[in-house]
Amino acid sequence: MENLSVIKGLGPKSIAHLNNLNIYNISDLVNYYPYKHNLIVLDDIKNCADKQNVIIECIVDSVPLTRRFRANMSSLTFRAVSNRKMIAVMIFNRVFLKTHLKPGTYITVIGKYDALKNTVIASDIKFERLKTGSIESVYHLTSGVTSKQLKKYINEALSFYDNYVDYIPNYLNEKYGFISKKEAVNLIHNPQNESDVKKSLLKLKYEELFEFMFKINYLKEINKASKTEYIRNVDINEINDFIRSLPFELTADQNKAIKDIYDDMTSDKRMNRLLQGDVGSGKTIVSVIAAYINHLSKHQTALMAPTEVLAVQHYETIKNTLASTNIRVELLIGSMKKKEKDDITEKLKDGKIDFIIGTHALLSDNVEFKNLGLVITDEQHRFGVNQRALLRNKGLLPDTLYMSATPIPRTFALTIYGDMDISNIKTKPKGRKDIKTIVKSEKEMIEVYEMIKNEIDNHHQVYVVSPLIEDSEVSDLTTVNEIKRNIDLYFKGSVKSAIMHGKLSKNDKDKIMNDFKEGKTDILISTTVIEVGIDVKNATMMVIHDAGMFGLATLHQLRGRIGRNSYDSTCILIGDKNNSRLKVMCESNDGFYITEKDFEMRGEGDLFGVKQSGDMTFKVANIKSDFKILLQARDDVKEFIKSKDYLNYDCYNDFVKSLESID
Numbered sequence: 001m002e003n004l005s006v007i008k009g010l011g012p013k014s015i016a017h018l019n020n021l022n023i024y025n026i027s028d029l030v031n032y033y034p035y036k037h038n039l040i041v042l043d044d045i046k047n048c049a050d051k052q053n054v055i056i057e058c059i060v061d062s063v064p065l066t067r068r069f070r071a072n073m074s075s076l077t078f079r080a081v082s083n084r085k086m087i088a089v090m091i092f093n094r095v096f097l098k099t100h101l102k103p104g105t106y107i108t109v110i111g112k113y114d115a116l117k118n119t120v121i122a123s124d125i126k127f128e129r130l131k132t133g134s135i136e137s138v139y140h141l142t143s144g145v146t147s148k149q150l151k152k153y154i155n156e157a158l159s160f161y162d163n164y165v166d167y168i169p170n171y172l173n174e175k176y177g178f179i180s181k182k183e184a185v186n187l188i189h190n191p192q193n194e195s196d197v198k199k200s201l202l203k204l205k206y207e208e209l210f211e212f213m214f215k216i217n218y219l220k221e222i223n224k225a226s227k228t229e230y231i232r233n234v235d236i237n238e239i240n241d242f243i244r245s246l247p248f249e250l251t252a253d254q255n256k257a258i259k260d261i262y263d264d265m266t267s268d269k270r271m272n273r274l275l276q277g278d279v280g281s282g283k284t285i286v287s288v289i290a291a292y293i294n295h296l297s298k299h300q301t302a303l304m305a306p307t308e309v310l311a312v313q314h315y316e317t318i319k320n321t322l323a324s325t326n327i328r329v330e331l332l333i334g335s336m337k338k339k340e341k342d343d344i345t346e347k348l349k350d351g352k353i354d355f356i357i358g359t360h361a362l363l364s365d366n367v368e369f370k371n372l373g374l375v376i377t378d379e380q381h382r383f384g385v386n387q388r389a390l391l392r393n394k395g396l397l398p399d400t401l402y403m404s405a406t407p408i409p410r411t412f413a414l415t416i417y418g419d420m421d422i423s424n425i426k427t428k429p430k431g432r433k434d435i436k437t438i439v440k441s442e443k444e445m446i447e448v449y450e451m452i453k454n455e456i457d458n459h460h461q462v463y464v465v466s467p468l469i470e471d472s473e474v475s476d477l478t479t480v481n482e483i484k485r486n487i488d489l490y491f492k493g494s495v496k497s498a499i500m501h502g503k504l505s506k507n508d509k510d511k512i513m514n515d516f517k518e519g520k521t522d523i524l525i526s527t528t529v530i531e532v533g534i535d536v537k538n539a540t541m542m543v544i545h546d547a548g549m550f551g552l553a554t555l556h557q558l559r560g561r562i563g564r565n566s567y568d569s570t571c572i573l574i575g576d577k578n579n580s581r582l583k584v585m586c587e588s589n590d591g592f593y594i595t596e597k598d599f600e601m602r603g604e605g606d607l608f609g610v611k612q613s614g615d616m617t618f619k620v621a622n623i624k625s626d627f628k629i630l631l632q633a634r635d636d637v638k639e640f641i642k643s644k645d646y647l648n649y650d651c652y653n654d655f656v657k658s659l660e661s662i663d
């Protein structure tokens with residue numbers, strides 16, 4: 001793989017920044033696609049309404065004034081003429097632009113118009129004259145890399161790179177008249193018009209879905225043949241005794257799921273089951289009973305959680321639940337000391353641990369099992385394909401159980417998971433109350449603060465969620481820092497609040513999370529990093545800022561952090577009362593219903609939807625809005641596998657070979 005340092009101007013520092021975007025070599029760089037394209041339509045400032053988002057062309061008319069305030073904030077303000085109208089332009093935290101903003105310079109300003117002050121609050125200033133009808137590629141960025149730099153690096157890489165791999169077989173490229181991979185990649189970065197974007201996206205989406213469906217269906221083919229080499233022999237009375245010993249009665253759907261699992265596990269086929277159920281519906285105990293069945297037939301169980309925080313939480317509850325049994329439960333996570341880890345891996349290999357809980361690092365090379373019989377995966381859809389491939393590589397073919405709190409409609413599930421069986425938990429444990437959900441506008445924040453105050457006075461805790469982290473340069477979304485300032489201002493130090501976001505170190509995150517768990521903080525202000533499955537029973541209120549920016553699935557997931565007890569809980573969505581997704585949220589607490597609605601609306605305005613919630617991490621495709629392409633790809637894949645044509649393609653041979661030699 002070609003090294004990034006061949007690009008002009010890319011030193012170790014910039015390379016480290018690019019690494020943060022998962023760009024490690026030239027190929028990664030070339031394949032780092034924009035997440036959206038903006039069609040540029042220049043506005044005429046004379047026709048702009050108050051608070052309107054605008055893109056205007058103007059000429060700088062005065063030397064910018066710098067103002068500094070708070071710890072590290074600054075602003076630049078200058079006069080400009082746009083279409084013969086004089087306006088003011090203000091931009092935050094871009095003092096470095098000052099030298100470029102000489103009077104007489106042509107610029108394009110992107111921002112929001114404040115009619116009262118006759119000022120455009122700019123989110124971006126470009127020194128090129130964008131034309132109406134031109135297209136701008138927009139990339140996910142990280143601190144230290146500007147969009148201009150990234151584009152420069154990508155374009156330089158494109159100028160010499162020639163190692164394109166096309167996962168679409170030739171005959172399908174011909175059949176659909178797709179453009180070449182090289183052309184598609186070049187166009188997605190630098191489209192001249194909308195038709196370029198369309199052509200390129202169609203090719204890349206189909207390719208991505210075709211490759212995905214190939215892996216799913218290929219595994220399905222070889223798994224069909226695979227039987228278990230042991231027949232489990234378990235005494236159903238022992239399982240029932242254990243269930244009776246639990247501190248609560250299982251719900252009807254939990255019992256049904258356990259029956260499904262028992263039937264799978266005691267058959268001669270491998271279990272490959274998806275357990276879907278809302279947050280709080282009690283999936284964990286079902287998986288623990290699966291582990292119990294597995295233990296009774298003398299096999300080891302591994303449970304994998306998407307994050308360490310969740311792994312630890314699972315470990316604590318499960319160890320507790322199994323305390324009365326002789327099942328030896330242990331935890332294995334990356335942040336443990338090497339000696340501890342070595343000790344655990346040794347014991348796993350020797351069969352001295354029955355039930356291991358950790359992140360998916362559990363499947364890494366140095367972890368060996370004596371007799372792994374069951375793998376449980378919590379909250380990570382996409383995991384499926386790679387995980388099964390990985391297990392096969394290790395020569396292991398255990399029963400598998402996937403747990404998900406983001407139910408997806410049956411037709412989608414069957415397409416995406418191919419061969420999986422599904423159990424749904426729809427009934428809630430007894431005594432669980434619905435979360436009351438309301439929408440408030442930004443103008444009603446005082447009222448919201450009073451509600452927060454009331455909750456804290458009653459010794460409960462509150463989550464406040466915002467979509468972004470820093471005082472953002474590119475958007476006027478409410479940010480965690482701003483929220484913290486406002487809260488501190490309003491409560492004048494009478495409540496304790498803390499900030500949580502993805503850029504904090506692991507230690508800081510853990511400390512903040514633990515303080516909140518232990519009730520040392522009243523308000524946790526956070527981006528969406530508060531994890532799925534986090535269990536703080538005393539938290540009874542959640543305020544979600546800019547709620548309209550989130551997809552339904554994400555909103556529902558977030559809301560699931562509260563209402564984990566018999567207290568009344570309230571979720572306050574800050575946003576537009578007419579927003580259709582927010583209405584759905586107020587209407588229902590039922591994840592199955594919400595997901596149906598979500599799929600009906602097909603990701604409308606969904607900035608943080610499926611992609612970000614980690615269930616389906618495609619680069620360009622979206623399983624909701626591209627479902628038709630997915631179905632076509634599925635049918636084409638079936639032909640492709642049947643004809644064994646994949647043997648003619650290196651990219652598929654590698655995958656196929658990696659799975660051979662096992663059966």
Ligand code: ADP
Nearest residue numbers: 248249250251279280281282283284285429430
């Ligand atoms: P999730 O499906 O989100 O993973 P959990 O398994 O974490 O939900 O369960 C949420 C809480 O409900 C846990 O504290 C668990 O002990 C409890 N619980 C699970 N099943 C029942 C039940 N049948 N009756 C009462 N409480 C239950």
Ligand code: MG
Nearest residue numbers: 283284378533
């Ligand atoms: Mg859970």
